[in-house]
Amino acid sequence: DATIDQWYQQRTQSLKQLESPLSLEGMFWLQPGENTFGNNASSKFKLPVKGLPDGGSYIVTNDSVILQLPANSPIKVLGQTSVAIKDIPKQDSLKYTSDKSKSIILAYDTYKWFVTYNAGRLAVRFLNGNSQFQQQFSKLDIYPVSKKYVYEGKYYPPVNNSILIKNVVGFTSQQSLAGYVEVTIDGRLYKLDALKRDDKLFVVFSDSTGLETSYPFKFLYLSAPANGSNKVTVDFNYSTNPNCAFTPNAECPLPTENHIIQTYIYAGEKKNQPKSI
Numbered sequence: 001d002a003t004i005d006q007w008y009q010q011r012t013q014s015l016k017q018l019e020s021p022l023s024l025e026g027m028f029w030l031q032p033g034e035n036t037f038g039n040n041a042s043s044k045f046k047l048p049v050k051g052l053p054d055g056g057s058y059i060v061t062n063d064s065v066i067l068q069l070p071a072n073s074p075i076k077v078l079g080q081t082s083v084a085i086k087d088i089p090k091q092d093s094l095k096y097t098s099d100k101s102k103s104i105i106l107a108y109d110t111y112k113w114f115v116t117y118n119a120g121r122l123a124v125r126f127l128n129g130n131s132q133f134q135q136q137f138s139k140l141d142i143y144p145v146s147k148k149y150v151y152e153g154k155y156y157p158p159v160n161n162s163i164l165i166k167n168v169v170g171f172t173s174q175q176s177l178a179g180y181v182e183v184t185i186d187g188r189l190y191k192l193d194a195l196k197r198d199d200k201l202f203v204v205f206s207d208s209t210g211l212e213t214s215y216p217f218k219f220l221y222l223s224a225p226a227n228g229s230n231k232v233t234v235d236f237n238y239s240t241n242p243n244c245a246f247t248p249n250a251e252c253p254l255p256t257e258n259h260i261i262q263t264y265i266y267a268g269e270k271k272n273q274p275k276s277i
Helices: 002-015 132-136
Strands: 024-029 033-038 056-060 064-068 082-084 105-108 111-118 121-128 150-156 162-166 172-185 188-197 200-205 218-223 231-235
Touching: 162 188, 172 200, 172 231, 218 231
Parallel strands: none
Antiparallel strands: 024 121, 033 056, 056 064, 064 082, 105 111, 111 121, 150 172, 150 231, 162 172, 172 188, 188 200, 200 218
């Protein structure tokens, strides 16, 4: 399928960019008060940046995050120096970019790091365009495209506005629920909770291939129904590996118990783990 091939080519290219999970070398969680960063022994967050003599600090107040840098710092400020917490972008899936008008974005050499709001917590996402994972990656390995793994589902609005989601390090957070999708696979009805990601429905699932040729779980984005219809195309050919398949530094949401599909879905991305994971 030419459309899917093009989609995976674009995804491969996006993974090779600086704003990619392959570049993620650290997530630092901000606490109220002063959060120092740099290469000094006293720095709260140790940045793995060669040649950076001094860092700076993030001051977290009740409603804002404020950047402080020493005079003549070689660090470039690409975003703001002060942002309101309520305006900081929420980024829980495959987004590794940030809005310059709504975040503090810093850069030095091949590194870039910025303030984000992740799973209900203030964080600094630290990227390195020359990471070992970027160096190891060449292309995605995918299953052959097959119409067998394209299903018609039905969308239903949420009964509850949020759902409790656990991530790979055991942290749980309340996530906004966009609704759920019912789909029948091999004669079994599944009710998949869908989170809202931009204009898409976002689903985390696992299937039996996760024990063999796939990563243990995957992400799938679905187009929301339009024009009053509740029909949703569930195309597993577009299923992707989560961030943590590319770097051990990502904290990915896990599939809920009802998202474990009891059959083999030979579609989408295969295992693409860096050798060091």
